[in-house]
Amino acid sequence: MITSPILSPAEAREQIRRGAWTSPTAGMAPGYTQANLAILKKELAYDFLLFCQRNPKPCPVLDVTDAGSAIPRLVAPGADLRTDIPKYRVYKHGELVDEPTDITRYWEDDMVAFLLGCSxxxxxxxxxxxxxxxxxxxxxxxxxxxxxxxxxxxxxxxxxxxxxxxxxxxxxxxxxxxxxxxxxxxxxxxxxxxxxxxxxxxxxxxxxxxxxxxxxxxxxxxxxxCGVTPQAVAMHVKPEIMITHAPGHMFITDCKEERYSIL
CATH class of the missing domain: 3.30.2040.10 (PSTPO5379-like domain)
Known part of the structure; x- marks a missing residue:
């Protein structure tokens, strides 16, 4: 059985970045917000942002990067979304083509990354x-x-x-x-x-x-x-390329869970 270690967000992301952790992140860095990932070309970013705005239950937006930047400045300014998730999924024209642990080779200068709330x-x-x-x-x-x-x-x-x-x-x-x-x-x-x-x-x-x-x-x-909804949408819409997290393999932010609690 695999048990998530208790780490700070920065420590967790460092382990993930060097390939020491490639498993689901449930229970990892307890007390900190985890997020789903969706990466698209800039030309589709507005439509996707509108999709999230119209569907806030499955797609609650926590952060959106500048075009060409892999740094989530609002929730983890020291992180890199190309390397700091245990496993990704790469879809091309709606087909799953790869599940890498690093997406640096797929990253392009016109890409925009979305981080969505995770249960x-x-x-x-x-x-x-x-x-x-x-x-x-x-x-x-x-x-x-x-x-x-x-x-x-x-x-x-x-x-x-x-x-x-x-x-x-x-x-x-x-x-x-x-x-x-x-x-x-x-x-x-x-x-x-x-x-x-x-x-x-x-x-x-x-x-x-x-x-x-x-x-x-x-x-x-x-x-x-669930924030895996964009993956179902990718299969349906078939964009040229869409990169997501692998289900259960989330991005760990620097934000305490209480930041997103209204109680």
Missing amino acids: FTFEQAMIKNDIPVRHIEQNCNVPMYKTSIPCLKAGQFEGPMVVSMRPVPEKDVVRAVQVTTGFPSVHGAPVHIGNPASIGIADIHKPDFGDAVMIKEGEVPVFWA
Whole structure:
């Protein structure tokens, strides 16, 4: 089993940059905000920003880089988005062509990087409220699913919402909603509770991204909007090139989780 080390954001990114950590980042640098990544050519950046603005649940924007810059100046000015994520995904014309640990060779001077809020950020608050987080307990990646929930179109960008799932004991569901509602910049409250088929998920035990987790008797599947949504959009829209994080392999910012909490 893989257990995330307890490190500062800078220490975590240094380990990632030199290839010493290539696994999912759930539980790594606890107390600090993690983020999803989407990189596009400048010519598509406005449409994507508009897509995020129209779909804030799956795509809450934390930072946008200047064109040609890989430095997220608002959330981690000492970082480099080309090297500081454990694993990336490179899509060309909607097809996944590579999963590198460094995207320096793919970087171009007209690229713009977007960092989007990640639900890993509110998991420590769930744990502090004695709400189990199964993928951390099982030392695996969170399960994620494409749904039948459509995102609002913006320019070329359209496609289905992706959700992450955490099984929650029935007695704790209301508290889970209350806790996560306090983090609107990192997906906030769930978008669905209960029957997976109601949002187009045919088999809860076969996620589209990440790993299946155990759902115990007396637990309810709870679904949050997920920042992997841009990857589903990439498959649908097929831009010339789009670079994202690999699901579960997030960017660790210098921002404390409390920065994005309204409670």
